[in-house]
Amino acid sequence: MQANFEGGSREIALVLACVRAHYTGRYRSDPISAEMAWSEVLSVASCHGIVPLVFASLTAAGEPLSKEARELLRTEFHRSAANSFLYATELVRLFDSLRERKIPALALKGPALATLLYGKLSLRTVRDLDILVEKNQVGPAMEVLRACGYVPAEGLDGAGPSVKAGLRKHALLTHQRAGFNVELHWAVADPSFALPLNFDRLWAERQIVTILSQPVATLGLEDTLLTMCAHATNHCWGSLKWICDIAQAVSSLPGLDWGRILARAQRLGCSRMLFVSLALASELCGISLPKKLEADVSSTKVRRLCREVRTTLLLDAEPPVNLNRTLTYIRSRERLRDRMRIALRFIGPELRPNARDRALVQLPDSFQFLYFPFRLVRIALFCWKRAIFPIIQSALDWPRHRDWTTTSPETASP
Amino acid sequence: MENSSLRPVARQANLTIEELPTELVVYDHLRNSMHCLNRSTSFVWRLCDGQTTIEQIGARLPEVDLPAHLDIVRQALKTLDKAHLLVGKPQFAESGLPTRRQLVHRLGLAAGSAAALLPAIASATAPTPTMAKSGDKDKKPKKPKKNGQDD
Numbered sequence: 402m403q404a405n406f407e408g409g410s411r412e413i414a415l416v417l418a419c420v421r422a423h424y425t426g427r428y429r430s431d432p433i434s435a436e437m438a439w440s441e442v443l444s445v446a447s448c449h450g451i452v453p454l455v456f457a458s459l460t461a462a463g464e465p466l467s468k469e470a471r472e473l474l475r476t477e478f479h480r481s482a483a484n485s486f487l488y489a490t491e492l493v494r495l496f497d498s499l500r501e502r503k504i505p506a507l508a509l510k511g512p513a514l515a516t517l518l519y520g521k522l523s524l525r526t527v528r529d530l531d532i533l534v535e536k537n538q539v540g541p542a543m544e545v546l547r548a549c550g551y552v553p554a555e556g557l558d559g560a561g562p563s564v565k566a567g568l569r570k571h572a573l574l575t576h577q578r579a580g581f582n583v584e585l586h587w588a589v590a591d592p593s594f595a596l597p598l599n600f601d602r603l604w605a606e607r608q609i610v611t612i613l614s615q616p617v618a619t620l621g622l623e624d625t626l627l628t629m630c631a632h633a634t635n636h637c638w639g640s641l642k643w644i645c646d647i648a649q650a651v652s653s654l655p656g657l658d659w660g661r662i663l664a665r666a667q668r669l670g671c672s673r674m675l676f677v678s679l680a681l682a683s684e685l686c687g688i689s690l691p692k693k694l695e696a697d698v699s700s701t702k703v704r705r706l707c708r709e710v711r712t713t714l715l716l717d718a719e720p721p722v723n724l725n726r727t728l729t730y731i732r733s734r735e736r737l738r739d740r741m742r743i744a745l746r747f748i749g750p751e752l753r754p755n756a757r758d759r760a761l762v763q764l765p766d767s768f769q770f771l772y773f774p775f776r777l778v779r780i781a782l783f784c785w786k787r788a789i790f791p792i793i794q795s796a797l798d799w800p801r802h803r804d805w806t807t808t809s810p811e812t813a814s815p
Numbered sequence: 816m817e818n819s820s821l822r823p824v825a826r827q828a829n830l831t832i833e834e835l836p837t838e839l840v841v842y843d844h845l846r847n848s849m850h851c852l853n854r855s856t857s858f859v860w861r862l863c864d865g866q867t868t869i870e871q872i873g874a875r876l877p878e879v880d881l882p883a884h885l886d887i888v889r890q891a892l893k894t895l896d897k898a899h900l901l902v903g904k905p906q907f908a909e910s911g912l913p914t915r916r917q918l919v920h921r922l923g924l925a926a927g928s929a930a931a932l933l934p935a936i937a938s939a940t941a942p943t944p945t946m947a948k949s950g951d952k953d954k955k956p957k958k959p960k961k962n963g964q965d966d
Contacts, residue, residue, distance in 0.1 A: 457835050460835075460836055461836035479851055479937050482840055482849055487847070490844075521833040522831070522833065613831055613842070613844060614831070614844075
């Protein structure tokens with residue numbers, strides 16, 4: 402499969418040529434123009450978290466770079482590599498502490514993934530550490546992290562209430578002095594993402610990677626691939642780094658059992674997100690996929706989603722947010738029940754009475770339940786004013802006294 | 816002046832080594848520091864096996880497109896020693912070493928290519944968690960500083 406790189410800037414085209422060279426071993430790019438904006442190349446590569454791959458490919462290809470360009474990329478590569486080693490050291494320290502307290506923990510992404518996929522910490526950028534523990538171990542794990550110098554960020558006082566409410570999947574902690582960021586996960590995906598991956602199962606399938614000569618537990622091969630695809634989908638495939646990781650997994654892990662992966666994906670209802678991720682990895686990174694997957698990754702629904710993601714990436718546009726993001730989630734799932742669950746999770750909070758409802762009408766305690774129908778009436782009025790009425794107005798060609806389509810922060814939602 | 820039969824030894828303990836197409840990335844567990852050795856430095860470092868003399872190392876420099884010149888080996892050993900990547904201190908008089916600029920001039924290398932060819936190590940030191948824990952002032956990963964590229 403060949404990607405159509407038309408439409409992207411020459412800087413993005415160069416970054417993609419470097420990415421493809423990493424996987425295919427063949428560097429193919431137009432000659433580098435003297436007007437190449439290297440700061441832009443660096444910005445694109447940094448933004449997508451693939452400076453090491455771009456640096457390694459360009460230097461391996463023997464591209465005659467200007468001194469400025471070489472130094473720019475080299476300095477950024479060194480910074481990224483130093484950071485990866487630093488985080489790896491910290492991960493080893495935290496796992497030692499968790500092991501001492503007998504808390505089963507799995508390292509997600511970060512240095513564990515760099516070691517497992519690339520065999521080199523320096524080839525993958527690391528911005529934080531992700532540690533997965535069982536839900537009932539969040540408290541003890543939080544204590545361990547506190548003892549290691551971490552405090553919950555954003556004023557969160559522990560993860561307890563969030564865990565109970567099932568609203569989130571992780572708590573962010575920051576090292577008080579060194580500034581390391583750690584995400585303590587009790588689930589792999591947000592509840593709104595409707596991907597229930599059971600910790601016991603993940604733990605049973607775990608594998609050990611050696612990081613800086615120390616053993617660290619991480620997800621098994623098949624779980625690694627599925628969670629990478631889920632993570633990329635969760636962010637609407639907005640970064641080349643995640644697509645590169647998937648390409649790297651397919652090309653560097655010969656032990657992947659595709660039969661098990663497909664069966665697991667089918668059971669979890671995440672086959673389509675797997676196929677979209679694999680199709681993107683094949684198109685953008687130039688990797689070959691197993692023959693048995695060809696029909697699945699070429700289906701119309703997969704291709705359409707792929708095309709949209711590729712356009713967003715090539716034009717360096719922002720990934721979808723809010724409703725569009727939810728629609729992307731829905732389109733990335735094949736089972737009706739998962740689609741419904743995602744839709745309800747999105748709509749649910751909108752149906753709950755908010756502070757504006759309470760400010761408009763003040764009801765006594767015994768009549769609080771009336772806020773729910775009141776909320777529905779307000780939503781109906783909002784939809785009428787913002788969507789239905791303008792359509793009727795334009796259909797009947799009525800004079801427009803007010804531009805109903807103008808959005809202000811106050812009127813963006815009821 | 817040092818003995819040209821000196822046999823330097825590369826440090827191997829407590830290091831993680833990663834090889835890239837044009838660089839050798841070395842992470843020092845003891846000092847929490849990372850070094851990126853360019854092609855000529857990593858070539859010299861790999862030959863520091865305690866058996867090969869610096870004269871023999873010098874004779875093999877053309878393999879990395881450099882002239883067989885002992886000063887290049889000494890320059891590499893100096894930067895390697897500074898980065899704590901050698902066992903023991905190589906015994907040579909640093910005062911006799913030409914500067915990088917003098918070396919470029921002496922070897923007749925083009926100024927642009929010299930930076931890529933001559934021995935150089937870029938190092939970055941990260942704060943250890945212990946340092947952070949002991950109440951040291953805030954330290955984040957430092958911008959890599961060039962080691963061995965100054966005159």
